[in-house]
Amino acid sequence: MSGHTEHSAPTGGYEPKIMAFVCNWCTYAGADLAGTSRMEYRPNVRIIKLPCTGRIDPLFIIKAFENGADGVLVSGCHPGDCHYTTGNYHARRRWIGFKHLMEFAGIDMRRLHFSWVSASEAIKWVDLINKVTDEIKALGPFMEYKGLKATEAEQG
Amino acid sequence: MPRIGVFVCQCGNNIAATVDTKKVAEEMGKLPGVVYTCDYKFMCSSPGQEMLRQAIKENKLDGIIVSACSPHMHEKTFRKAAEGAGLNPYQCEITNIREQCSWVHHDKTKAAGTVKSIDLTRMTIQRLKKNQPLKKIKIPVKKKAMVIGGGIAGIQAALDIAEGGREVILVEKEPSIGGNMARLSETFPTMDCSQCILTPKMVEAELNENITLYTYSEVEKVDGYIGNFTVTVRRKSKYVDEERCTGCGECIEKCPFKVDSQFELGLNKRKVIYTPFPQSVPNVPVIDAPNCTKIQKDKCGACAIVCGPKCIDFKMEDKLVTEEVGAIVVATGYQNMPNERFGEYGYGRIKDVISGMQFERLASSSGPTGGEIRRPSDGKIPQSVVFIQCVGSRDEKKGVSYCSKICCMYTAKHTKLYSHKVHGGQSYVFYMDIRSGGKRYEEFVRGAIEHEGAMYLRGRVSRVYEKNGKIMVQGADTLSGNQVEIEADMVVLATAVVSRDGADTLAQRLGIGYDKYKFYNEYHPKLKPVETVTAGIYLAGTCMGPMDIPESVAQGSAAASKVLALFSADEMAREPITSVVNRTTCNACWDCVTACPYTAIEREAIKDRQGNVVRWVAKVNDGVCQGCGVCVAACRSKSIDLKGYTDEQVFAAINAF
Numbered sequence: 001m002s003g004h005t006e007h008s009a010p011t012g013g014y015e016p017k018i019m020a021f022v023c024n025w026c027t028y029a030g031a032d033l034a035g036t037s038r039m040e041y042r043p044n045v046r047i048i049k050l051p052c053t054g055r056i057d058p059l060f061i062i063k064a065f066e067n068g069a070d071g072v073l074v075s076g077c078h079p080g081d082c083h084y085t086t087g088n089y090h091a092r093r094r095w096i097g098f099k100h101l102m103e104f105a106g107i108d109m110r111r112l113h114f115s116w117v118s119a120s121e122a123i124k125w126v127d128l129i130n131k132v133t134d135e136i137k138a139l140g141p142f143m144e145y146k147g148l149k150a151t152e153a154e155q156g
Numbered sequence: 157m158p159r160i161g162v163f164v165c166q167c168g169n170n171i172a173a174t175v176d177t178k179k180v181a182e183e184m185g186k187l188p189g190v191v192y193t194c195d196y197k198f199m200c201s202s203p204g205q206e207m208l209r210q211a212i213k214e215n216k217l218d219g220i221i222v223s224a225c226s227p228h229m230h231e232k233t234f235r236k237a238a239e240g241a242g243l244n245p246y247q248c249e250i251t252n253i254r255e256q257c258s259w260v261h262h263d264k265t266k267a268a269g270t271v272k273s274i275d276l277t278r279m280t281i282q283r284l285k286k287n288q289p290l291k292k293i294k295i296p297v298k299k300k301a302m303v304i305g306g307g308i309a310g311i312q313a314a315l316d317i318a319e320g321g322r323e324v325i326l327v328e329k330e331p332s333i334g335g336n337m338a339r340l341s342e343t344f345p346t347m348d349c350s351q352c353i354l355t356p357k358m359v360e361a362e363l364n365e366n367i368t369l370y371t372y373s374e375v376e377k378v379d380g381y382i383g384n385f386t387v388t389v390r391r392k393s394k395y396v397d398e399e400r401c402t403g404c405g406e407c408i409e410k411c412p413f414k415v416d417s418q419f420e421l422g423l424n425k426r427k428v429i430y431t432p433f434p435q436s437v438p439n440v441p442v443i444d445a446p447n448c449t450k451i452q453k454d455k456c457g458a459c460a461i462v463c464g465p466k467c468i469d470f471k472m473e474d475k476l477v478t479e480e481v482g483a484i485v486v487a488t489g490y491q492n493m494p495n496e497r498f499g500e501y502g503y504g505r506i507k508d509v510i511s512g513m514q515f516e517r518l519a520s521s522s523g524p525t526g527g528e529i530r531r532p533s534d535g536k537i538p539q540s541v542v543f544i545q546c547v548g549s550r551d552e553k554k555g556v557s558y559c560s561k562i563c564c565m566y567t568a569k570h571t572k573l574y575s576h577k578v579h580g581g582q583s584y585v586f587y588m589d590i591r592s593g594g595k596r597y598e599e600f601v602r603g604a605i606e607h608e609g610a611m612y613l614r615g616r617v618s619r620v621y622e623k624n625g626k627i628m629v630q631g632a633d634t635l636s637g638n639q640v641e642i643e644a645d646m647v648v649l650a651t652a653v654v655s656r657d658g659a660d661t662l663a664q665r666l667g668i669g670y671d672k673y674k675f676y677n678e679y680h681p682k683l684k685p686v687e688t689v690t691a692g693i694y695l696a697g698t699c700m701g702p703m704d705i706p707e708s709v710a711q712g713s714a715a716a717s718k719v720l721a722l723f724s725a726d727e728m729a730r731e732p733i734t735s736v737v738n739r740t741t742c743n744a745c746w747d748c749v750t751a752c753p754y755t756a757i758e759r760e761a762i763k764d765r766q767g768n769v770v771r772w773v774a775k776v777n778d779g780v781c782q783g784c785g786v787c788v789a790a791c792r793s794k795s796i797d798l799k800g801y802t803d804e805q806v807f808a809a810i811n812a813f
Binding site (some may be wrong): 031032 | 226228252254256257259263268269271272276279689754783784788789790803806807809811
């Protein structure tokens, strides 16, 4: 059912697609604040809201790559500020293990970003999205995984 | 095939300026399962909502997407509207194309905004297809509350709950309720006598039919969740039968042994069988077991001999009582930082260096001197008194970094009390800043300085020592730039307000948070000042941080109103975003149990017909679960899912990326 709208920015050229998994309480609210403050950032990010970064199954990230993401971003409350007390600590611990696995699998770690953005850090969110977009744009499209789903479909 | 409706909001020009809403609606109409699309100026307006309801009914929609502002803004509005048209509210999903799209992408050609809106809406549609109708969780609520701490905040909370017609158990650690306020002489800025305004409330709490007092008791264990707490209270042995004791006081009179009184902060003695102060509530004495020769060595027993109703029992033991309550108010109060930490001010070394609270006792008409200001060393009336402020407060190195808030005011009060009681006496105050924010507070301090002759010196004290029977106080007056040395007869330290010993242990029992000073954390410092992260547990008073009496009372009432609101219905409705276990695949590794921040997951035994345990599975308690989903990601066998954020829903959204 993947629709993946191919689009180009007004300037033309390659525009990466980035998937962001964010928690409902800090980063999602921070991203909302960027909006209410009428800040501006690159339009390449698609947010999926989860209650907490602790809800993130590493498979979400792999699936995102499989579905054509050129980069993935995970962001939640700062350590100690988790709405659910300790959810982000679980996320952080899981992330450390997962990172090694991804490196082992040969995924360029520059395509994966982990950050803490609080509900008041709209500026940090804007800077983060711009930085991540530019970095991934420089890396070019992430082809290694994009093919995977098609192959799977052919075999399946 | 699902029948989905997509409503794209223009939000006036807020979305429409950078997103082609018509195109978004058209594109979505091409997706399988989408049977209705439209774009409209203001979806949240009454006509907008009416349009939504009509469309649901006319097109027999079984799910709707509103692509509009943030779900934090209008998710509730649209879900309610959907419910009005007979749709399960959780079959309504919001796509955020305003805060996270139109407002942050200023491209006037609408290219970027439109593409992003299409992507986001498509992801939400695919997610919606996997939605399950959910029902709000109903939790039965026990309409009985527990208040921990019988100071003014706790008493106020208990009285308000009781007046609201609900039962309350008021648990107090000491033999009498009253707390710190019972020690005070007068209160700022009105100079009301503390006892005169407090004791009627204490008596009211004792006489109120809805209030059960558990004095000399401590909370040992807390289980359960909002509406259904089970609290174990240790009722320490008083060695006196509360029911039969008439409070005649014969036993106290006859007791031959005296020890330092904690209530009087060592300024006076009390008997071994005692009530902390004359107006104690309940007026039942307790035996201080470690100091009682009858209990320790089986000698004496004078109190039992003179006791008319024969209510003294030296063999009495602690009792553990279990109470079922629906809500808990924590009002455990504060204590003063131990002055022993401040050797440079001579505390402990020089007898006439005392704490502010000790000064309160000297000034109190029910205190050890009957309200006369007399120095502890020789009972003489001090002709000059130095007050030192910020002892431990705003002092990161030796004390705490925060301001204790009440000391500026009570020191001003002390200088006034001193000038009223010792005519011709001179008081000096060393201060850092004067913080007198509050109704009639600044006027109160100005009065002390301008009309009652208190000498305020801005600066710190460097040394306090004894010379020829006088206490020499050396310090700086930073306003004149001079070093000063004052000959004083008495020095009073305004020591920092700190959390109670054992505050952290109680917090852990309750499952509430605390800061690095062990003050309890409110849910939100501005908007939820008396709630905690644990639903059903509320806070009041100085257990949260320094505050004065009016604030503590206001918080006691605020917490009570929260409790009464909770008790207003037989059942409490909660968002159904909770975890659910697949019992067939759960292999009882208990990773979820360890991961859960709320201890919401229990171990459940599955039994055969004979009652033998066949196997174990995890079970989520809906009342406790807050829906964070940590357990879902922790589960190795994929046997837990989070309603509203199921794996299927999230993967559907990712696959539509």
